[in-house]
Amino acid sequence: MNIGLAKLVKELIKNSFRPVTAEYPAIPVHARPHEPGEEVRGRHKFDIEKCVGCGACQTVCSSGAITITDSGLVRVLRIDLSTCIFCGRCRDICPEEGLQLTSEVGLAQPYGENLNSLKVEHSVDLSNCVGCGRPTYPRKQIEAVRMRVLSNLDKANVDSASKDMDIYLKYCPDCRRSLSYTLGTHPRKLY
Amino acid sequence: MLINIKRKARVYSPWIFHAHAGGCNNCDIELAACFAPRYDLERMGIQLRNNPRHADILIITGPVTKQISSSLRRIFDQVPNPKVVVACGSCALTGGVYNRDDGKPNYALAGPVEKLIPIDVSVPGCPPKPESIIDGVMLALEKLKEK
Numbered sequence: 001m002n003i004g005l006a007k008l009v010k011e012l013i014k015n016s017f018r019p020v021t022a023e024y025p026a027i028p029v030h031a032r033p034h035e036p037g038e039e040v041r042g043r044h045k046f047d048i049e050k051c052v053g054c055g056a057c058q059t060v061c062s063s064g065a066i067t068i069t070d071s072g073l074v075r076v077l078r079i080d081l082s083t084c085i086f087c088g089r090c091r092d093i094c095p096e097e098g099l100q101l102t103s104e105v106g107l108a109q110p111y112g113e114n115l116n117s118l119k120v121e122h123s124v125d126l127s128n129c130v131g132c133g134r135p136t137y138p139r140k141q142i143e144a145v146r147m148r149v150l151s152n153l154d155k156a157n158v159d160s161a162s163k164d165m166d167i168y169l170k171y172c173p174d175c176r177r178s179l180s181y182t183l184g185t186h187p188r189k190l191y
Numbered sequence: 192m193l194i195n196i197k198r199k200a201r202v203y204s205p206w207i208f209h210a211h212a213g214g215c216n217n218c219d220i221e222l223a224a225c226f227a228p229r230y231d232l233e234r235m236g237i238q239l240r241n242n243p244r245h246a247d248i249l250i251i252t253g254p255v256t257k258q259i260s261s262s263l264r265r266i267f268d269q270v271p272n273p274k275v276v277v278a279c280g281s282c283a284l285t286g287g288v289y290n291r292d293d294g295k296p297n298y299a300l301a302g303p304v305e306k307l308i309p310i311d312v313s314v315p316g317c318p319p320k321p322e323s324i325i326d327g328v329m330l331a332l333e334k335l336k337e338k
């Protein structure tokens with residue numbers, strides 16, 4: 001007998017026992033096991049410990065879904081899931097791994113009600129400029145920058161750099177510029 | 192009594208009209224997948240019709256372009272009452288990727304769907320997964336029951 005035909009018949013018989021249609025609503029969409037290697041990108045989740053509030057995710061967002069609002073000493077990061085396209089660029093760019101996409105994809109809901117359930121929010125503290133009192137950067141970001149710079153320097157320079165940073169990280173960029181001579185951070189000090 | 196029977200029958204076998212309003216066509220492909228054997232919406236008595244006058248549920252995909260806006264309005268008027276509108280996909284809801292970075296309006300768009308016609312159910316995602324679309328249609332049925 002033709003081998004191709006035999007294969008076809010075998011497949012046909014197999015297919016008639018294989019469940020094809022996905023059950024509904026037996027398992028919640030986001031709890032459904034997916035094939036290994038396949039990635040499901042759903043609702044975002046901020047890691048409260050890790051996110052430093054740098055705003056890199058907002059810069060790369062494909063659809064402008066992430067907004068950053070500074071009010072007083074609080075910075076609020078807000079992701080609007082009804083604008084988001086779940087591309088995952090925010091997660092990929094995040095230097096601190098502070099943002100993850102969970103596998104919760106069942107986001108359908110009645111329109112207009114319960115709008116906040118389509119928003120993911122996270123807030124971080126900002127620090128003050130010692131000079132002018134304006135809010136500058138998130139506290140955690142300052143710490144993260146210090147750690148990163150110091151870990152990339154030669155041993156010989158670590159002490160002086162950390163002393164410098166102790167002073168100038170307290171100021172906002174404007175104050176730093178105008179006070180650079182008094183602070184001793186002006187480039188001319190180097191020669 | 193007759194009205195009650197009619198109402199019940201409508202919820203058990205609603206017909207859907209799918210209006211494509213200028214998106215990238217991916218939502219439409221996912222919607223087609225919903226009616227294929229894997230996700231099979233038809234097992235719930237739901238059928239895709241190609242005439243808005245037969246439909247109970249109107250599914251709109253895409254950020255309404257200026258070209259299509261008048262037709263979309265007409266399609267909405269042609270669907271008999273009671274009707275439920277499902278906005279499927281990010282761009283139908285807010286404009287999604289078709290929004291400009293600088294916040295100015297996009298010259299080609301007549302705005303997201305909500306500017307033209309009232310939405311009842313939102314299905315976010317770009318495109319939404321078929322499971323999510325089925326969830327949306329089920330929510331639409333809930334709405335249809337109330338109307």
Ligand code: SF4
Pocket residue numbers: 050051052053054055056057058077093094095096097098099
């Ligand atoms: S740490 Fe990551 S999640 Fe937090 S603001 Fe920066 S890029 Fe976004």
Ligand code: SF4
Pocket residue numbers: 060061062063064065066079083084085086087088089090091
């Ligand atoms: S997944 Fe993409 S569209 Fe959504 S918030 Fe992140 S970068 Fe923006």
Ligand code: SF4
Pocket residue numbers: 085214215216217218219252253254279280281282283287288316317318319
């Ligand atoms: S929501 Fe996304 S996938 Fe759907 S039509 Fe719009 S751009 Fe395409």
